Amino acid sequence: MNFEEHAAKPLLAAAGIATPRGQVARTPDEASLAAQMLGGPAVVKAQVPAGKRGKAGGIALVASPEEARAAAERILGMEIGGHAVEKVLVEEQMVIVHELYVAVLNDSSTKGPLVMVSTAGGMDIEEIAARRPEGLLRFPVDIRKGIDEATLAARLPEIDGVGRAHLADVIQRLYHVYRNTDAELVEVNPLAATKDGRLVALDCKFIMDDSGVKRRAEIAAAGAPERLTELEARAQAQGLRYIELDGTVGVLANGAGLTMTTMDVIAHLGGRPANFLEIGGEAYTLGKPALEIVLANPRVRSLVVNFCGAFARTDVMVGGILDAWDAVKPAVPVFFTIHGTGEDEAVALVRERLGLEPYERMDDAVRAAVEAAR
């Protein structure tokens, strides 16, 4: 789950990391008022859960409330990274001496938290890794022990006017934010060294592990909801993972791997998948809403039902589909292929209740569906 900057920064502030004073504005008037209250030069920043806002023109430096109003007028309603800008953050401008990059993230290669620090802040991390790899400190952490501040401080770069101990302290606080929020990534870029020797988080990118959301409901409430189509939202509310695509062959399968594979084989045999929809894992009892949703997409001209039951019992999944069948009355041809746990019962159900013969081979079921969709 992504957080917008204005929602992420309070997490830093609560951990004792300095952030600029600021306020969220939803209209040009509010932006003007916010700049007036801040007094002095300000910055107006588009709030969307996406990167590269500066390059997209979504960040403006302003000298007065009038300029703040004009900037907000321009930025509100822009589209950045596929997101409509509905609010801006108006913050005080800081006098920056140096820009750093700091982040804590889940690292799959060390299988633990990784702290990353660079003195080349301001540019994004891909650029830092490409252009200044020698200045990028990678500091793996044993999650059971946490950061040893002295060891970290000894490895940190020297920055004019900022003590290593001060930087180590900020990183330690950032690590606590990461640990206490089930974060996947907490990135402060830039972390600005100011004229008076302070370190201030000018921006923050924060991604929460979706698996931690249930036990951190209060924090997660501030996250940005994923942008979903109407059908995707309906599926999510039912506990199903559904992604709408622009093809014509509907997919109903169990397990992410098998579902992706069904899409791949549709494409390989000359068709175009209409959706990703998997009812694997704990969702395997949801055959009924799954059939309803996949057929509610008007582009669907045929449907492949591909089950390979491991944990997910195919007889239960097929049972759910049969429950929905009479109400939905599928207007498009449906092609079944069923194997694994509960196979015999599931195949018998399809034969007896629907009078259809499941295909022994997935490729044959997919080929038939691709031809039917032409």
Next chain:
Amino acid sequence: MIVRAHERVLVQGITGRQGTFWAERMRDYGTRIVGGVNPAKAGARHVGLPVWGSAQEAMRDGRIDVSVLFIPPYGVKDAALDAIEAGVKKLVILTEHVPVQDAMWLLAAAREAGAQVLGPNTAGLVTPGECFVGFMPAFNERVFRPGRIGVVSRSGSLGTLVCLNLVQAGHGISAFIGIGGDPIIGTTTRDAVRSLDEDTRTEAIVIVGEIGGVLEEEAAEDVRTISKPAVSFIAGAASPPGRKMGHAGAIVLGERGSYASKRKALEEAGVAVVPTPSAIPAAIAARLRGAVQETR
């Protein structure tokens, strides 16, 4: 990470609906299930097996080689630490949606204790004709027949399909290793490929991958050094980019993680990458013929 029939298996969470169902399937198939754990039902019997209050208590009553966890996401870390502290050296974590930071914690503890972890979010292990641990349809003979092909897969359902395709074509399976679909897992593709390479019953290896992460790229670095022919299918060529892809992998590693990257890495290492699972058996047969010719 191959399970054998002599290994003594504990089921943590045995009294739940899934724990009960799969404990019975495993036992019926030949897995040596010694009992289970439920702290609230210590001393009871369930499906004819003893229930202990903890893995450590179970260990006092007899050696445990493998523990398989049917435990809800937020209970996994403590249950795994219990097994690790008890001295269990193989853990199979089936649960999906385990918080990644919990996974990191238990993996760090396991590494220190010299324990291997499969998962989280794996469907488990199958040694056809012998035993299985997890929730795979090992007992379905159309899917699993004993033989000489080793299969490693991130996905349980896709792994099932691949084994089915192999068996339909007349091959058999020496071992199935489901490594799990989570971003951070205990046994990687590379680790699984190594154990299949060392396994004397395995003649060829199928690597079933997916887009995301760098597991297949890492495995490709090793594949050059193994003695057995390998074939791969990578799911996700037709998946839309950018949805549900993490930031961490992409940051430092640039293009690694995409379908194209995985395919390229594996092909450069000499692996035949096929466009659909149904093409795996023929590719395996061709590679095996090639391997026989080379040894002549």
